[in-house]
Amino acid sequence: MIKGLFKKTKYVTTSVPSQEKAPTPNIPDGMWVKCNSCEQIIYKKDIEENNRLCPNCGFHFRMSAKERIKLIVDEGTFIELDKDLTTLNPLDFPQYEEKIRQQEEKSGIKEAVITGTGRIYGEEAVIAVMDSFFLMGSMGSVVGEKITRAVEEATERRLPLIIFCASGGARMQEGIFSLMQMAKTAGAIARHDEAGLLYISVLTDPTTGGVTASFAMLADIIVAEPGALIGFAGSRVIEQTIKQKLPEGFQRAEFLLEHGFIDMIIRRQDLKKSLGKLLCLHKEVK
Amino acid sequence: MSEVNQNLEQLENKLQALKEFSASHGVDLNKEIKAIEEKIHELKIEAYRNLSPWDKVNLARHSERPTSLDYIDEIFEDFIEFHGDRNFRDDPAIIGGLARIEGKVVTVIGHQKGRNIKENIKRNFGMPHPEGYRKALRLMKQAEKFKRPVICFIDTPGAFCGIGAEERGQGEAIAINLMEMSRLKTPVISIVIGEGGSGGALALGVADKIYMLENSIYSILSPEGFAAILWKDGSRAKEAAQIMKITSEDLKNFEIIDDIIKEPLGGAHKDINEVSKRIKEIIIKDLKELGNLELDQLLNRRYMKFRKMGKYQNN
Ligand SMILES: [Zn+2]
Numbered sequence: 001m002i003k004g005l006f007k008k009t010k011y012v013t014t015s016v017p018s019q020e021k022a023p024t025p026n027i028p029d030g031m032w033v034k035c036n037s038c039e040q041i042i043y044k045k046d047i048e049e050n051n052r053l054c055p056n057c058g059f060h061f062r063m064s065a066k067e068r069i070k071l072i073v074d075e076g077t078f079i080e081l082d083k084d085l086t087t088l089n090p091l092d093f094p095q096y097e098e099k100i101r102q103q104e105e106k107s108g109i110k111e112a113v114i115t116g117t118g119r120i121y122g123e124e125a126v127i128a129v130m131d132s133f134f135l136m137g138s139m140g141s142v143v144g145e146k147i148t149r150a151v152e153e154a155t156e157r158r159l160p161l162i163i164f165c166a167s168g169g170a171r172m173q174e175g176i177f178s179l180m181q182m183a184k185t186a187g188a189i190a191r192h193d194e195a196g197l198l199y200i201s202v203l204t205d206p207t208t209g210g211v212t213a214s215f216a217m218l219a220d221i222i223v224a225e226p227g228a229l230i231g232f233a234g235s236r237v238i239e240q241t242i243k244q245k246l247p248e249g250f251q252r253a254e255f256l257l258e259h260g261f262i263d264m265i266i267r268r269q270d271l272k273k274s275l276g277k278l279l280c281l282h283k284e285v286k
Numbered sequence: 287m288s289e290v291n292q293n294l295e296q297l298e299n300k301l302q303a304l305k306e307f308s309a310s311h312g313v314d315l316n317k318e319i320k321a322i323e324e325k326i327h328e329l330k331i332e333a334y335r336n337l338s339p340w341d342k343v344n345l346a347r348h349s350e351r352p353t354s355l356d357y358i359d360e361i362f363e364d365f366i367e368f369h370g371d372r373n374f375r376d377d378p379a380i381i382g383g384l385a386r387i388e389g390k391v392v393t394v395i396g397h398q399k400g401r402n403i404k405e406n407i408k409r410n411f412g413m414p415h416p417e418g419y420r421k422a423l424r425l426m427k428q429a430e431k432f433k434r435p436v437i438c439f440i441d442t443p444g445a446f447c448g449i450g451a452e453e454r455g456q457g458e459a460i461a462i463n464l465m466e467m468s469r470l471k472t473p474v475i476s477i478v479i480g481e482g483g484s485g486g487a488l489a490l491g492v493a494d495k496i497y498m499l500e501n502s503i504y505s506i507l508s509p510e511g512f513a514a515i516l517w518k519d520g521s522r523a524k525e526a527a528q529i530m531k532i533t534s535e536d537l538k539n540f541e542i543i544d545d546i547i548k549e550p551l552g553g554a555h556k557d558i559n560e561v562s563k564r565i566k567e568i569i570i571k572d573l574k575e576l577g578n579l580e581l582d583q584l585l586n587r588r589y590m591k592f593r594k595m596g597k598y599q600n601n
Contacts, residue, residue, distance in 0.1 A: 090540070090597035091531050141596035148593070170485075170506055172516055175530050176542055179506045180595040182485060183492050186464035187592050194469070210506075212457030213445075213485040218465050232457035232485075233447035237511070241447045251452060261455050 060225050065114040065131035073118035080116040093173040107134045111142040115150040121276030126154035129164040136168035144181025151188035160198040165216040169209015182214035189218045198282040222262045224253035294329050330551045339527040345501040346480045350555040354396025354439040360562035377418030379410045382425040393429035395422050396439030413446040416459035435473040438490040445486030460489040467492035473576035478502045495572050498534035500549040505532040
């Protein structure tokens with residue numbers, strides 16, 4: 001991270017680069033991306049080496065579950081739970097199995113959440129990390145079950161719980177079973193809460209639908225990454241319902257902070273430290 | 287189904303004509319009339335048995351379909367409605383209060399649709415805002431304090447999608463209800479009477495016993511919303527209804543609900559007295575059963591009920 005700060009990379013400053021100006025004449029496609037925020041063209045590797053933050057403006061790009069674990073959990077301490085739970089097709093939904101297989105190949109993980117135990121600055125916690133690159137991080141039976149098992153593990157072992165949310169909501173292809181995962185996970189969190197244990201949820205881009213309306217919003221401390229989209233209904237649905245344009249910044253982390261629904265916004269480069277501190281402040285006095 | 291309906295209409299016209307002829311000419315046609323009446327009944331049963339999921343969606347949304355307040359009127363005595371979430375406003379899309387059933391005092395809560403356009407505008411078509419869910423939760427906590435069971439009627443297309451709803455935390459309001467209902471220290475019975483649309487329905491649905499009226503639906507999203515998300519085409523709702531598995535029969539097979547409450551031929555609006563009687567019997571039976579459980583037992587059973595929902599492979 002320190003190294004990144006001193007790197008003097010030059011970026012093209014036009015928002016719509018012309019063919020001549022494009023800095024990629026001899027480099028294959030897919031090595032450059034345009035920042036969603038400052039619109040500059042950025043070398044992909046620079047983003048990857050910078051925790052998927054824009055080196056120019058600090059925009060938070062989406063991060064896979066594996067990258068997130070690497071960023072947050074002390075090296076070598078993560079022990080994955082339930083990694084062999086896999087998806088079924090309870091509604092016999094057309095092409096669902098194929099879709100899951102494609103997502104597996106594309107993302108290198110078996111479902112949209114990775115759960116396990118690990119340490120953050122030495123403090124042990126149960127950690128669940130959703131992955132928006134797997135079918136938009138949608139919650140079906142496997143995601144609901146893995147989250148529930150992780151919460152139960154935390155309750156049983158009297159450990160704090162941290163869930164990194166990243167989800168488009170409930171998974172349509174599993175219908176009513178997906179809906180019921182909301183009640184299931186909320187029930188498990190109620191028991192963790194009864195036990196007097198700490199739950200922190202970290203809302204990352206995007207956290208919407210059935211995940212917002214269940215475990216994401218049930219934490220003792222709710223933090224969000226800057227600019228993350230957080231809400232219940234999708235903006236397209238709202239626009240269609242009320243037939244008007246949505247205000248600038250609607251459903252972004254800053255909007256939720258202003259309306260009193262999250263505790264704080266933490267930049268990704270400060271996240272591990274902040275979480276470590278929160279865990280430390282909640283240490284059980286034995 | 288339309289063919290059966292046509293035949294039905296023809297037979298009903300014929301029956302009417304025969305009855306009029308019999309009356310005006312003083313001819314005894316009882317035998318013929320009876321035969322046609324029997325045929326009509328048979329056809330009705332056939333039509334009813336073959337309802338498609340989309341037919342059921344339409345029945346569940348039928349403008350004459352009885353609403354929560356209609357059933358409360360029929361089933362309970364002394365209903366007293368309470369208002370407001372003590373925070374923002376009273377949401378008319380959810381109603382709730384105290385009532386008596388066989389002498390026992392209970393808390394009753396339900397989504398409330400309007401019975402005509404004017405009422406529907408006031409009720410927001412049964413689509414609650416966060417304050418509606420917070421009112422429901424307030425009444426549930428009140429029930430817990432006074433050791434009253436809670437009866438919920440579910441009938442909503444879904445939680446409302448709008449700017450105010452988001453500003454006031456629609457997701458948070460639903461989430462809190464799910465968590466608090468899962469540990470509410472009093473029996474809870476939920477009955478889907480029309481549309482059970484998404485998280486907005488589930489927020490009154492974390493119960494010890496869950497029922498659906500025969501022609502109600504319970505789904506992750508409206509068929510229109512489902513089609514819009516998956517195929518970017520809301521007009522394919524009929525097709526979506528077919529594959530979503532949202533009927534009472536589907537949910538009974540999936541063991542999501544405890545049982546189906548039968549409706550009369552043609553739907554609940556054809557005989558609300560009969561449907562209310564059936565609902566009332568079930569509530570009375572369940573209140574006895576649930577009332578006999580120790581609190582720990584009750585809460586464990588509720589936890590396990592939802593705990594086992596979901597289909598996955600454990601390799
Ligand atoms: Zn940027």
